[in-house]
Amino acid sequence: MLKKEDVNKVIEFVRNTGGKIIKEAQDVFWGDYHAYFSDLNNYFWEVVWVPDFQFDENGLLKF
Numbered sequence: 001m002l003k004k005e006d007v008n009k010v011i012e013f014v015r016n017t018g019g020k021i022i023k024e025a026q027d028v029f030w031g032d033y034h035a036y037f038s039d040l041n042n043y044f045w046e047v048v049w050v051p052d053f054q055f056d057e058n059g060l061l062k063f
Contacts, residue, residue: 001049002059004033010047011035 007025014037025035034048054062
């Protein structure tokens with residue numbers, strides 16, 4: 001995610017479209033902010049914002 005707030009937006013979208021929130025968004029001790037959910041096919045996903053990640057002008061993760 002580009003911004004920490006984007007994690008919350010994804011989780012609200014999932015909640016409003018029938019997905020199941022497994023773990024609400026929260027800060028973790030190593031600095032990330034993340035949440036877990038399952039989609040309508042019961043696949044599990046993690047949504048995460050990492051403060052140290054850098055993105056290019058197209059929004060792609062720089063390595």
